[in-house]
Amino acid sequence: MIVLDIKSRKPIYEQLTEKIKELIMHDVFQPDEQLPSVRQLAGELAINPNTIQKAYRELEREGFIYSLPGKGSFVKEQTSMANKQRVEQLKNELLALISEALYLGISKKEITELAEKAEQSVKGGKGID
Amino acid sequence: MIVLDIKSRKPIYEQLTEKIKELIMHDVFQPDEQLPSVRQLAGELAINPNTIQKAYRELEREGFIYSLPGKGSFVKEQTSMANKQRVEQLKNELLALISEALYLGISKKEITELAEKAEQSVKGGKGID
DNA sequence: TTAAGTGTATTATTTAAATTAGTACAGTTG
DNA sequence: CAACTGTACTAATTTAAATAATACACTTAA
Numbered sequence: 270m271i272v273l274d275i276k277s278r279k280p281i282y283e284q285l286t287e288k289i290k291e292l293i294m295h296d297v298f299q300p301d302e303q304l305p306s307v308r309q310l311a312g313e314l315a316i317n318p319n320t321i322q323k324a325y326r327e328l329e330r331e332g333f334i335y336s337l338p339g340k341g342s343f344v345k346e347q348t349s350m351a352n353k354q355r356v357e358q359l360k361n362e363l364l365a366l367i368s369e370a371l372y373l374g375i376s377k378k379e380i381t382e383l384a385e386k387a388e389q390s391v392k393g394g395k396g397i398d
Numbered sequence: 399m400i401v402l403d404i405k406s407r408k409p410i411y412e413q414l415t416e417k418i419k420e421l422i423m424h425d426v427f428q429p430d431e432q433l434p435s436v437r438q439l440a441g442e443l444a445i446n447p448n449t450i451q452k453a454y455r456e457l458e459r460e461g462f463i464y465s466l467p468g469k470g471s472f473v474k475e476q477t478s479m480a481n482k483q484r485v486e487q488l489k490n491e492l493l494a495l496i497s498e499a500l501y502l503g504i505s506k507k508e509i510t511e512l513a514e515k516a517e518q519s520v521k522g523g524k525g526i527d
Numbered sequence: 528t529t530a531a532g533t534g535t536a537t538t539a540t541t542t543a544a545a546t547t548a549g550t551a552c553a554g555t556t557g
Numbered sequence: 558c559a560a561c562t563g564t565a566c567t568a569a570t571t572t573a574a575a576t577a578a579t580a581c582a583c584t585t586a587a
Binding site: 290293294352359360363364367370372373375380381383385387391 | 501
């Protein structure tokens with residue numbers, strides 16, 4: 270299910286964080302569904318459990334999962350604007366990236382189209398507006 | 399003018415790349431204006447010339463500057479959709495970031511507002527659309 | 528209650544990346 | 558010619574990522 274590129278310059282835990290994030294956002298994992306355990310996933314991917322845990326810790330920090338010691342790690346259901354700090358950080362990153370896009374000649378219309386494309390593929394998230 | 403955080407987890411050359419990018423996008427540097435030389439900037443910031451060169455190489459790759467051996471490094475004037483590869487990469491990054499934003503509860507309206515805010519602060523770029 | 532699972536934490540070691548250091552070469556400019 | 562410029566290269570050092578090996582407290586089902 271999850272494939273890592275061991276030759277990539279990008280650290281394994283980052284690749285893992287991104288992939289799981291995508292699986293959650295595209296509803297491959299349902300809310301409150303249990304993720305593979307740290308040791309199990311480490312075995313499947315043939316990497317160290319500590320690296321898996323690092324990815325899970327990051328996913329928890331970013332508001333995608335929650336962990337219960339002794340039970341497991343689970344997909345977090347999205348409530349409205351759960352993680353304020355993370356949301357602020359994301360907005361800053363978006364502003365920087367959009368600025369660069371506009372500077373390099375991508376139009377505002379194209380960015381709006383990207384937002385609509387994203388909206389269709391991302392099922393999750395509370396319909397807030 | 400440029401301040402680096404030596405204690406940051408982010409590599410120095412990345413910090414430098416981002417800061418110079420911002421200065422160019424916000425018209426602190428004019429098109430075809432000469433940037434400080436590799437050695438001069440290394441002296442001012444008290445870091446190694448090789449690190450500066452790495453940042454300049456990245457800025458050149460991303461389409462923000464051009465370098466003439468023997469003469470110097472200069473701000474690149476933006477022509478319409480200059481660097482196709484970079485533009486495609488940027489769109490992919492934007493799509494991923496916008497998807498995450500939507501998932502975490504940021505509305506499409508907020509994203510549009512960010513785009514407008516960016517448009518005002520970024521003077522550069524050809525008015526293409 | 529016990530055995531096997533869970534997340535989490537710690538220390539040490541190894542491997543990979545970032546940074547520094549020193550030197551060199553070819554082109555430009557006054 | 559002298560003093561700049563970008564670029565390239567190798568070596569050494571420092572920092573970060575990843576592995577390895579345990580350990581502890583908690584949960585769950587046998």
